[in-house]
Amino acid sequence: QVGSRYRLVKVLGYGSYSAVCLAVDEATGEKVALKRVADVLQSPEHTKRVLREICILRRLRHPNLIGIRDAFVRPSATGHVDVYIAMELADGGDLFHLRGQMSSEEVRSLMWQLIVTIKYLHSIHVWHRDMKSQNVFLVWEGGERVIKVGRGSKAGFKAPLTRVVATPCYRAPEVVMSRGGYTASIDMWSLGCIFGELLQRIAHPPGIACWPATPLQALFAVIGTPCWADVAAVQEPSWRRYLHHLPGRAPTLYRRFAAAGEAAVDLLSRLLAFDPTRRCSPDEALAHEYFA
Incomplete structure (x- = not known):
């Protein structure tokens, strides 16, 4: 047909x-x-x-x-x-199904390309809203891996924003805990999740746990429970009550990803900030020491 x-x-x-x-x-x-x-x-x-x-x-x-x-x-x-x-056609497969380890330089190159791509989308008022490694395709150009990002949704469309965006393990906390009150920073959270996946491909000492997916309990085991100021900023009363009753947990990012280096883990923590107003923007991420 x-x-x-x-x-x-x-x-x-x-x-x-x-x-x-x-x-x-x-x-x-x-x-x-x-x-x-x-x-x-x-x-x-x-x-x-x-x-x-x-x-x-x-x-x-x-x-x-x-x-x-x-x-x-x-x-x-x-x-x-x-x-x-x-x-x-991006015929090199997607990032999720890519097998094998990567060098630190390869991870840095892929993350730079991803952040530059999201910066471009946000500059024309488009949010991707479903960034995940399955939507990041790879091609070979000049002997190097080049990413090709697929799919996206526009900010400001007339239908109300909903919680039905993003694949669960890439979904920012504010998407889960709100009735559609989120911003373009949800894409930066998703990039943080992809960054965590990529950092696992760098050889690291045995015993370092892998990057977990949500639910929230598993998430807080990595980034730590939010401080009370962040909890107070959550709009939904039921979620505020839930967060207030959680026992405090320290972040484990540095222990889990220590082999990646201090700069990499610091950028990861900024991408995975619970409060979207403190999550780094594309410009801030590109200016980070990790890319120096």
């Missing part, structure tokens, strides 16, 4: 609302990732979500972002209308 321009090669994966195939653009010879969004008119919300994604993708111009090549509609075999989005 994709017409004559694209020749389908194989299925690359499935999502909640879509499927992605490797395809060849017969007009250019380029291999692309062709995403099919089924029944785009099933509801006004679904239609707006897909249209918003296409509009955002057409605005993005950055070497570390997966670019859009084409978008078109086709009738489906069931009588519905499907949308197809042809995207730049």
